[in-house]
Amino acid sequence: MIKRILVGLGELAHSRSAAAKGVELARAHGAELTGVTLFDPDRLDDSGPVPIGGGAYAKELEESRLKAAAEGIAVATEAFLSCCEKAGLASRVIHEKGDPLTQLAAHARYHDLIVCGLHGLFEHGVINEPSDLIAKIVQAGIRPIVAVTAEDRPVKRVLIAYSGSMESAKTMKRFAQLGLWRDASLRIVTFNDDPVLGNEHLADAAEYFHAHGLRPKVECVHADPQDHLMEYAGQVGADLIVMGNSAKSLILRRIFGETALHVMRNTNVPLFLAQ
Numbered sequence: 001m002i003k004r005i006l007v008g009l010g011e012l013a014h015s016r017s018a019a020a021k022g023v024e025l026a027r028a029h030g031a032e033l034t035g036v037t038l039f040d041p042d043r044l045d046d047s048g049p050v051p052i053g054g055g056a057y058a059k060e061l062e063e064s065r066l067k068a069a070a071e072g073i074a075v076a077t078e079a080f081l082s083c084c085e086k087a088g089l090a091s092r093v094i095h096e097k098g099d100p101l102t103q104l105a106a107h108a109r110y111h112d113l114i115v116c117g118l119h120g121l122f123e124h125g126v127i128n129e130p131s132d133l134i135a136k137i138v139q140a141g142i143r144p145i146v147a148v149t150a151e152d153r154p155v156k157r158v159l160i161a162y163s164g165s166m167e168s169a170k171t172m173k174r175f176a177q178l179g180l181w182r183d184a185s186l187r188i189v190t191f192n193d194d195p196v197l198g199n200e201h202l203a204d205a206a207e208y209f210h211a212h213g214l215r216p217k218v219e220c221v222h223a224d225p226q227d228h229l230m231e232y233a234g235q236v237g238a239d240l241i242v243m244g245n246s247a248k249s250l251i252l253r254r255i256f257g258e259t260a261l262h263v264m265r266n267t268n269v270p271l272f273l274a275q
Contacts, residue, residue, distance in 0.1 A: 002029040002178060006111035007080060008104065009037045009093070010124055013150035014117025015076035019083040020152040021270075022115045025180060026089055035080040035093040036107055037073045038100035038122050041066065072124035101140050108142040113178070118147045118267070134273070144174055144274035146240075153270070155181045159238035160188045160216065161229055164201040167275045168244030172205060174274035175242045176212045186216035187236055191225035233269050242272045 007022040009015045019035070026033050077093050084091035096103035100122040108114055118134055134147050158181060162168050172188075188205050192198030198220035209216050221232065233241055 002031050002112045002180070004111040004113075005031045005033050006107055006114045007033060007035045008114065008116030008121045009035050009073070009076040009080055010117055010122060011120025011150075012072065012076055012079065014120050014148065016079050016083070017148045017150055017152040018115045018117055019080040021146060021148050023083055023087045023089060025113070025115070025146075027087060029180075031112070033084055033089055033091040034107070034111065035077065035091065036104065037077060037093065037095050037124075038103055039069060039073060039095070039097050039124070040100055040122065041097060043123075069124045076124070101136065101142075104137065105140050105142050113180075114142060114145045116145065116147060118149055118271070134271070138273050138275075144178065144272065146180070147271045147273060149268055149270055153239050155184050155239045155270075157237050158184045158186050158240045158242060158272075159233050159236060159269075160186060160205075160242040161225065161244075162188050162190050162201060162205050163225070163244070164190065164192075164197070165244065169205075171242060171244030171272070171274040173208065175272055176209055176214060179212070180272070181240070182214070184239070186214055187238075188216050188218045189221055189229075189232060190219075191221050191223055191228065193222060195220055195222065230267055230269070233267075238269055240270050240272055241267065244273075244275050 002025065005022050005026055007018050009018070022033055025031065073095065077095075080093060081091060094107065096107075104114075114137075116137075121133060121137075134145070137143075138145060158175075160172055160175065162172055186209065188202055188209075190198045190201050192201070199218075202218040202220060206216055206218050221228065223232075229241075
C-alpha cells in the first residue's frame with residue numbers, strides 16, 4: 001500500500017519528471033506527496049586547492065555556485081508545487097542542508113516510496129554529481145525507489161529482470177506487493193546459459209505474480225545480461241525496468257553486481273529498485 005511518496009527535487013528536467021511520476025502514482029493510490037531538496041554548502045564550497053593569490057577567485061566561485069544552487073532549488077520547488085496544484089493534490093516541500101544522503105535517508109524512513117531522477121539529485125546542475133549516485137542511495141537503505149529519466153513517460157510495459165538470486169527475488173516481490181502499475185503489461189526475463197534452470201526460475205516467479213492477480217509473460221534468454229539487458233528492454237519497448245542484483249564482488253559490486261551498476265550508469269529507461 002502506497003500512502004506517502006517522497007519526491008527528490010534536484011536538476012530541473014529530472015525534477016519535473018519525478019514530480020509528474022509522483023503525481024501519477026499519488027492519484028492512483030490516494031497518497032500524500034512530499035518534495036525534498038537537498039543542499040550541501042560544504043560540497044559546493046569545495047573548489048579544490050587554491051593557488052597563491054587565488055582567494056578572491058575561490059570566493060567568487062563559491063558565491064556563484066551558492067547563488068546558482070539557490071535559484072535551481074527555487075525553480076524545481078515551484079515546478080513541483082505547480083504540478084501538484086494542477087492535479088488537485090495537496091503537497092509540501094522540505095528544504096534540507098547538510099549531507100544529502102543522511103538527510104534523504106531521514107525522510108525516506110517515513111515514506112512508502114521515493115521517486116527521484118537518475119541524475120542530478122544533489123548538485124542542482126551546479127557541479128558534477130557523485131559517481132554511481134543511485135547505487136549509493138540504495139546502498140544507504142533508501143528504498144524502494146522509482147528512478148526516472150529526464151523525460152517523463154507513461155508506464156505501459158514493465159520489464160522485470162530476474163536472476164534467481166535472493167536479492168533479485170526481493171526486488172521482484174516488492175514490486176508485485178506495491179502494485180504500482182497494475183494495468184501495465186509485465187514481462188519477466190532471465191538471462192541464463194542453462195535453459196532448464198532459467199525456465200524453472202521463470203515458472204516460480206510467474207506463479208508468485210499469479211498469486212497477486214498479475215499475469216506476466218516470461219522469457220529465458222541465452223545471453224550475458226550486462227551486454228544485452230538494455231538492448232532487450234529496447235526491443236520489448238519497456239517503460240520501466242525492475243532490477244535487483246546477484247552481486248558477489250567488491251564495494252558497490254558487492255551489493256549491486258556488474259549488470260545492475262552498468263544499467264544504472266547507462267540506462268535511458270526508468271528503474272524500480274528495492275534491494
